[in-house]
Each structure stands twice: as structure tokens, then as C-alpha cells.
Amino acid sequence: MNARQANPWAALSALCLGxxxxxxxxxxxxxAIPAMLxxxxxxxxxxxxxxxxxxxxxxxxxxxxxxxxxxFGPKRVYLAGLVVFTLASLWCGLSGSVEMLIAARAVQGLxxxxxxxxxxxxxxxxxPPSKRGPAMGLWSGVAGIAAIVGPLxxxxxxxxxxxxxxxxxxxxxxxVAIALALxxxxxxxxxxxxxxxxxxxxxxxxxxxxxxxxxxxxQHYDWGRVFGPVTVLEIIGxxxxxxxxxxxxxxxxxxxxxLPLSVFGNxxxxxxxxxxxxxxxxMTGMFLPLVIYIQAVLGESPTMSGLLFxxxxxxxxxxxxxxxxASDKVNGKILLIIGLSALAAGMVLVALLARADANAWALxxxxxxxxxxxxxxxxxxxxLAMSSVEPRLIGTASGIFNTARQVGxxxxxxxxxxxxxxxxxxxxxxxxxxxxxxLPEQYRAPFAEGIAKxxxxxxxxxxxxxxxxxxxxxxxxxxxQRLALEAIHNGLTDAARVxxxxxxxxxxxxxxxxxxxxxxxxxxxxxPAPEPAPSAA
Numbered sequence: 037m038n039a040r041q042a043n044p045w046a047a048l049s050a051l052c053l054g055x056x057x058x059x060x061x062x063x064x065x066x067x068a069i070p071a072m073l074x075x076x077x078x079x080x081x082x083x084x085x086x087x088x089x090x091x092x093x094x095x096x097x098x099x100x101x102x103x104x105x106x107x108f109g110p111k112r113v114y115l116a117g118l119v120v121f122t123l124a125s126l127w128c129g130l131s132g133s134v135e136m137l138i139a140a141r142a143v144q145g146l147x148x149x150x151x152x153x154x155x156x157x158x159x160x161x162x163x164p165p166s167k168r169g170p171a172m173g174l175w176s177g178v179a180g181i182a183a184i185v186g187p188l189x190x191x192x193x194x195x196x197x198x199x200x201x202x203x204x205x206x207x208x209x210x211x212v213a214i215a216l217a218l219x220x221x222x223x224x225x226x227x228x229x230x231x232x233x234x235x236x237x238x239x240x241x242x243x244x245x246x247x248x249x250x251x252x253x254x255q256h257y258d259w260g261r262v263f264g265p266v267t268v269l270e271i272i273g274x275x276x277x278x279x280x281x282x283x284x285x286x287x288x289x290x291x292x293x294x295l296p297l298s299v300f301g302n303x304x305x306x307x308x309x310x311x312x313x314x315x316x317x318x319m320t321g322m323f324l325p326l327v328i329y330i331q332a333v334l335g336e337s338p339t340m341s342g343l344l345f346x347x348x349x350x351x352x353x354x355x356x357x358x359x360x361x362a363s364d365k366v367n368g369k370i371l372l373i374i375g376l377s378a379l380a381a382g383m384v385l386v387a388l389l390a391r392a393d394a395n396a397w398a399l400x401x402x403x404x405x406x407x408x409x410x411x412x413x414x415x416x417x418x419x420l421a422m423s424s425v426e427p428r429l430i431g432t433a434s435g436i437f438n439t440a441r442q443v444g445x446x447x448x449x450x451x452x453x454x455x456x457x458x459x460x461x462x463x464x465x466x467x468x469x470x471x472x473x474x475l476p477e478q479y480r481a482p483f484a485e486g487i488a489k490x491x492x493x494x495x496x497x498x499x500x501x502x503x504x505x506x507x508x509x510x511x512x513x514x515x516x517q518r519l520a521l522e523a524i525h526n527g528l529t530d531a532a533r534v535x536x537x538x539x540x541x542x543x544x545x546x547x548x549x550x551x552x553x554x555x556x557x558x559x560x561x562x563x564p565a566p567e568p569a570p571s572a573a
Contacts, residue, residue, distance in 0.1 A: 047222060084324070090145040105157060172363070321448035326386070333529050351408055471484075
């Protein structure tokens with residue numbers, strides 16, 4: 037299809053269907069975590085890797101993928117990614133072990149990385165600056181709904197069909213998305229000849245992997261040796277060194293760096309990119325402790341735990357388009373700060389309301405505050421970051437901006453996962469020691485040690501509690517079982533509450549970054565549709 041004949045809204049809608057699917061898979065796994073723990077016989081750390089590896093392989097190749105779009109055409113690269121993503125979803129659903137599932141999720145992330153930069157680049161190509169606000173509103177509404185509706189859809193599928201169907205559901209959606217992209221999206225050909233920064237790709241990928249691997253597995257290895265003399269902290273330090281080497285290489289690479297540092301000379305883009313990292317961190321990190329708390333402590337089903345997020349999802353989706361339009365008329369910085377603050381406040385309120393004996397629906401007001409925040413974030417954040425970028429840097433900036441959010445998601449998944457595991461072990465051990473005081477003295481130490489050991493190994497995420505200690509008199513056995521269940525529920529609640537404060541605190545860094553942003557000055561002209569705006573060399 038010729039760009040002149042393309043209906044920009046039809047094209048954007050087709051692209052948003054694929055964009056919705058790949059963002060859905062960043063959160064849909066969360067609701068299935070307890071089911072995966074049981075059915076795959078895996079520990080919490082392994083299941084967190086199912087989330088993290090997707091985000092990692094999504095984030096690392098994204099800058100490279102934006103260059104592929106410049107060279108071969110965004111439509112073609114988008115379609116290639118969509119095919120890879122759809123086939124990898126089938127592989128995920130057919131996986132019989134957690135190791136196989138992690139491998140399939142890694143391939144799925146690669147498909148997502150090929151797709152995402154093309155969607156934002158198409159917005160800049162199809163719409164003039166004066167009309168990008170509504171387009172960004174649609175894009176942000178899709179992003180907000182997908183990020184929140186994942187747990188709801190995941191819960192229904194897990195309850196009625198099994199965890200595998202959170203991946204099988206992508207197959208019909210992927211087929212429809214491929215057909216619509218073929219029919220509605222113009223074959224825009226920037227045809228920029230690029231040299232690909234292979235050293236930059238290797239340095240950034242290896243550095244980020246080492247940091248995520250070290251952080252996420254720190255609790256598993258007790259922050260000590262991983263293999264031979266190599267420790268967790270040394271792996272993290274090596275990852276930091278590789279990322280520093282990556283930045284130095286980008287500074288001195290005279291051909292075509294993967295991350296042109298000149299783009300960060302734009303204050304709005306730099307601040308918007310940092311804000312995007314904090315948003316990715318928070319929105320990925322908030323679901324893991326919430327789902328563990330709602331299902332394991334409050335005893336809600338996956339469907340019910342998903343339904344608890346539905347009002348938040350609906351509110352975010354309703355607000356997003358209106359905020360997108362408003363961001364063209366008022367200072368988007370104010371809207372963005374409101375959104376970041378509300379999302380952080382919502383998480384803090386959830387932490388304050390969480391109790392082992394609470395009613396799950398009592399969390400709804402706090403979740404609605406968080407949902408309103410999400411609705412206020414995406415459109416002004418994207419608009420402020422991208423509107424003042426020079427046209428020749430649009431392609432590169434799009435890749436960096438999307439990568440930043442995914443890098444934040446990777447770091448959020450790893451950091452929240454390790455903090456949650458550490459707090460589960462510590463909190464359950466403390467609660468078990470307190471609960472043991474209610475038992476006869478000769479049973480106290482074995483009781484506390486048994487509960488603490490179970491928490492350190494795999495965690496207790498069911499509602500039935502651990503097995504009763506052998507050899508106990510019947511009356512004492514019943515009391516021990518009840519005390520053990522109370523200790524586990526109280527410990528998991530405390531762990532979830534403390535863990536939720538981490539993404540809330542990170543969002544405050546996003547607020548500080550947003551405060552430095554300026555209201556962009558609209559450009560006087562826009563490159564006509566038949567003449568695609570060139571991107572960075």
C-alpha cells in the first residue's frame with residue numbers, strides 16, 4: 037500500500053493490536069505464578085525468570101530492531117517480529133518444563149523487540165505534530181489497558197483452561213494482527229543504509245544480562261559464590277563494567293553507534309527516557325507481590341484476583357485518550373507528574389491496607405488511584421519526550437524510548453523478585469518464631485525451624501499450610517497447623533507490603549525527572565506523508 041493511500045487511523049489501529057498483544061504478555065504471566073509453581077514443580081526464582089527473560093530479550097535488541105526498520109522498512113520488520121512472537125507463544129504453551137518455558141519466552145521477547153520500535157516510529161510518520169496527541173492517546177490507552185488487563189485475562193484462562201492458555205490465546209490474535217497489518221499498514225521504506233554496531237549490541241546485552249542475573253539470583257546463592265570463585269557481586273560488578281564500556285564505545289564509535297549520545301542533548305528526551313525507566317520498573321514490579329498476596333494469603337482464585345484489577349484497567353483505559361488530547365493543550369509535564377504521583381500513592385495505599393485477614397475488595401480504592409495514575413502517564417510522557425526530537429533522530433529516539441521502559445521492566449522484575457524472596461524468608465521466619473511461643477516448650481524450636489526452612493527453600497504459597505510435624509499429639513498437631521498457617525499468611529502479607537514500597541519509591545525518581553521537562557514548542561512544518569521523515573544515521 038502506498039503511504040499516500042493509507043488511512044493513518046486504520047494503520048495505527050492495526051499496529052496497536054500487535055502492540056497490545058506483546059504488552060499483554062508482560063503482565064499476563066503474573067496471575068499464573070501460583071499455578072506454575074505447582075504444576076511445573078518450580079521455585080519462585082525460576083518462575084520470576086519466566087517474566088524477566090521475556091523482558092530482557094525484549095529490551096536488549098530493541099535499538100538494533102529500530103535500525104532494521106530504517107533499513108528494510110518498519111512494516112516488514114514489524115511483520116517478521118509478529119510471526120516470531122506468535123510461533124514462540126505456541127512453543128510457550130507446549131512447554132513441559134520451566135527450563136523449556138524460559139527458552140520459549142526468550143524467543144517471544146525477541147519477536148516483541150522487532151515489533152515495538154516500529155509502532156512509535158509509524159506515529160511520527162503518519163501524523164503531523166499537531167495531530168499526534170490523539171494518536172499518542174490511542175497508543176497510550178492500548179499500553180495502559182494491556183499492562184493491566186493481563187492479570188484479568190490470565191486469571192480466567194488459568195482457572196478454566198490451564199496456565200498454558202495464557203500463551204495459546206496469542207495464536208488467533210496474532211493471525212488477525214498479521215492479516216490487518218498486511219492490509220492496512222503502508223509499506224513505508226525509509227531506506228537508510230545502516231552499519232550495525234555489533235560491539236555495542238554485545239556489550240549492552242551482556243552487561244544488562246549480568247546485572248539482572250546477579251540481582252535476581254542473589255537470594256538464591258545467598259549473595260555468595262555462584263560457580264568456582266565467582267560471586268554474585270562480582271557478576272553484577274562485571275555487568276556494570278560492561279555497560280560503562282558500552283557508553284565509552286558509543287562516545288568514540290565514529291561510524292554509527294547503537295546509542296547516539298547526541299540525542300540526550302535534548303532535555304525533554306533525556307528526562308522522558310529516565311521517567312520511562314521508572315514507569316517500566318513500577319508497572320512490572322507491582323504485580324508479583326500483589327498476586328502472591330491476593331491468591332496465597334486471601335485465598336482468591338486467579339479469576340477473582342484478575343477481577344480485582346479490572347476497575348483499575350477500565351479507569352486507565354478511559355482516562356488515557358482524554359489525557360492524550362489534553363497533552364496538546366496544556367503543559368504535559370503537569371499531567372505526567374500527576375500520573376506518576378497517583379500511581380505511587382496507589383501502591384503505598386495498597387501496602388497500608390493489606391492485612392492477612394482483609395477483604396480483597398477493600399483494596400479497590402487504592403487500585404483505582406493507581407489506575408488513574410496509569411491513565412495520566414503514557415500520552416504526556418511519550419509526547420513530551422518525542423515532540424521536540426529532531427526529525428532525523430526520530431527512529432533512533434523511538435528505539436531508545438521504548439528500550440528504556442523495557443529496561444526498567446527488566447530491573448523491576450529482578451529487583452522486586454529478589455526483595456520479595458528475601459522478605460518472604462525473613463518475615464515467615466519471624467512470624468514462625470513468634471507463633472511458636474503458643475506451643476509447649478519442647479515443640480517450639482522444631483516448629484520455628486521447620487517453617488523457616490520451608491520458606492527459604494521454595495516458599496509456601498498455598499492456603500493449606502505446611503505438613504504437620506510428625507509425632508505430635510493430636511491436640512498439639514491441630515494447634516501447630518493453625519499457627520503455621522497464620523505465620524505463613526502474616527509473613528507473606530508483610531513481604532508483599534514491604535516489596536510494594538520499592539516500585540513506589542522508584543516512581544518518585546520519575547517525578548524528579550519530569551520536573552526538569554519543558555513544554556515543547558510545536559514545529560512549523562511536518563514532512564509530508566509520501567516523503568517519510570528520515571531517522572538517525
